[in-house]
Amino acid sequence: MEDTSIIAFKTHLSNLLRARFPFLYISTWEEERALSVIRSVATQESLIKTTRKVFTWSLTNGMAEEGHKGSEESKHPVKCLEFIEAYDQPAIFILKDFHFCFGCGGRVADPQAIRKVRDLVPALKMSASPKNVILLSPTLILPLELQKEITIVDFELPSLLEIKGLLKELIDANKSSGRITIDLNPEEEDRLAKAALGLTLNEAENAFARAMVEDGRLDKRDVEVILEEKRQIIKKSEILEFIKTDLRIEDVGGLENLKRWLLKRNKSWLDSASQYNLPAPKGVLITGVPGCGKSLIAKAVSAMWQLPLLRLDIGKIFSGIIGSSEENVRKAIQTAEAISPCILWIDEIEKGFVGMTSGGDSGTSSRIFGTFLTWMQEKTKSVFVIATANNIHSLPPELMRKGRFDEIFFVDLPTKKERRDIFRLHISKRLTNPKVIGEFQLSKSTLDSLVDATEGFVGAELEQIVISALFEAFSEDRSIRLEDLEKAIRTTVPLSVTQAEQIHSIREWANVRAVAATPREDRVEYKQEPPAAPGSPEAEDGDIRYARGGRAVDF
Known part of the structure; x- marks a missing residue:
């Protein structure tokens, strides 16, 4: 069964060919896959009405039908275009990597080739036999002179159905050999195939093959191998990390x-x-x-x-x-x-x-x-x-x-319950060595003491308190103590004090525009503003009552 995206592409391409669009441009890394689809369209009378021969051109092989080698003369871009102009039978001419003539990668554009392309447009439209030129390149390069003459056609990467078909072929081929263990249920197989979306068929095949040979089996854990192949794509991008x-x-x-x-x-x-x-x-x-x-x-x-x-x-x-x-x-x-x-x-x-x-x-x-x-x-x-x-x-x-x-x-600022969770997480994560732990116990009373002393502290500050306390113990080569944590708290001026006005402002904004990330049951524990900066009018007036930022919507 053919994928709907391929059917849609074939239909769109055949309509453009029948409408005598002279130059089409397909930008894709999957040259062989694109060639296969174009040849299929060229030979299906139900799609294109008038079937056509398919010629391919490259700098190394010149202009030739499939399976043949072109002449030395036809390797020259202008001679290639002259061949197209002189040919008098229904045909599709596929020019591989012709974008080099348009100037890319520091190369100077070939003005003669560009001019010849423009000259060829009316000749293709008025030709007695239907002829079309398809530029096939991994990158889209169009000089200003040709932007109105060439139509860009999108060629999507393999769909989920194509990836699943490839995966099934590999599974069937290797399951019968007995050398590879396949341990995938339908949902895991679906997840593995979806992890490969965005890869070319060749890249996906390499990723699946690598996953099989690394440990002699294919299972749900091999999603990570597929993602590693995707990282290769990202490494080539300077914008995404x-x-x-x-x-x-x-x-x-x-x-x-x-x-x-x-x-x-x-x-x-x-x-x-x-x-x-x-x-x-x-x-x-x-x-x-x-x-x-x-x-x-x-x-x-x-x-x-x-x-x-x-x-x-x-x-x-x-x-x-x-x-x-x-x-x-x-x-x-x-x-x-x-x-x-x-x-x-x-x-x-x-x-x-x-x-x-x-x-x-x-x-x-x-x-x-x-x-x-x-x-x-x-x-x-x-x-x-x-x-x-x-x-x-x-x-x-x-x-x-x-x-x-x-x-x-x-x-918003962490509530009492959230601060308890944050302290428990960071202390448990960092206190793993018995020498460092010593007699320190992460009891309920210890957590309550730390939580009560850190009202108005953000999560990053709570983490730094744990780190500062560990540095205190490390400098004296001893186990950590509750006093180390309390000292770190006393020497920290929280963000809620240094940026009190900004926090108040964004809370007002969030009350009508955003949903609180903290659930309703946790928010009721937090009754007051964090302590005001010493000497400020707010500090002299005492704690100010307030409503936490964000609408109280629970999911």
Whole structure:
């Protein structure tokens, strides 16, 4: 059974050929796969009406029919075009890597070849026999002179059905040999195939073969081998970074409301979700107080969902060459979609659009923002976007409209229960050596003492308190004591004191625009503002009552 995406491509291509489009451009790394599909279209009378011969050209082989070698003279690009002009039978001419004549990689464009292409356009349209030229290259290079003459045709990477077919062929071939153990149920097989989406058929075959030979078996654990192949794609991109993490969702203290929301959407890109007619989730915007776990959530979701995590560096998007910034964001989006399903993490997203209203960058930020918004609204690939922001007042209102993100979460200062969880996590993780532990006990009274003394501290500050206490013990070559932790607390001025006004401001914003990442039952424990800075009017008036930021919606 042929895949629907291939059927759609064949139909679209045949319509363009029948309509006498003179020059088509297919940008793909899968040259042989594309050639196979084009030859299939050229010989199917039901699609193309008038069947046609297929000629291929390359700098090394010249112009020739399949299985033949071209003449030495036809290797020259202009001579190749003259051959096309003189040929008087129905035909499709496939030019491999002809983009070198258009100038790329520092090469100078060939003006004679470009002019000849333009001269050939009316000749192809008016030819007595239908003739079309297809440019087949791994990259899209079009000189200004030809942008109105050449039609770009998208050729998608292998679909899930094609990947599954390849996987089944490999499983059947190796199962009968008895040398490879296959241990996959249908859901695990589906997950393995989906992990390979974004690879070419050749890359996917290599990844599956490598997974089999490494330990003589193919099972659900081999998803990591497939993801390693995807990392090769990301390594070639200077804009995206592949983040490898083993951080578990249990390693993030608190934020249970946000965790529950994410947990309910696990496996939503698998076929089982289609039974409920569910769309793949678009993403979440996580804003709030700095140092409270926004970035940790992005890393933990990647491990929980077993999806690759790509970090988009907004700073690398912008470039000094006019037009290249827009191209960078398009490349980043294409790369993310190529290896979908995946998670795209945009850290501190507000920094990327700081120049939108000022116009100081000739509108570059606005154009990039528009491209990103359109993609967020219309994307069909399973790319889950996690955007984090500290300065929410810099975020354009268009970004927060429903349809861009599934939900906006606000991360506030940790509650009493959340601080207890954070302390327990960091102390348990770092105190593993009996010599360091000594007589120290992580009892309920110890945790209560630490939690009560750290009201208004963010998660990052709580971690640093544990680290500072360990340095204190290390410097004296002894086990850790409760006094070390208490000393670290006394010498720390929390962010809630140094940035009290900013925290108050973002809480007011979040009360009507965002959902609290902390569940309702945990929020009631936190009754007061953190202590005010010594000597301030707020400190003289005593603690100020307040409502925590974020709407109380529980998932």
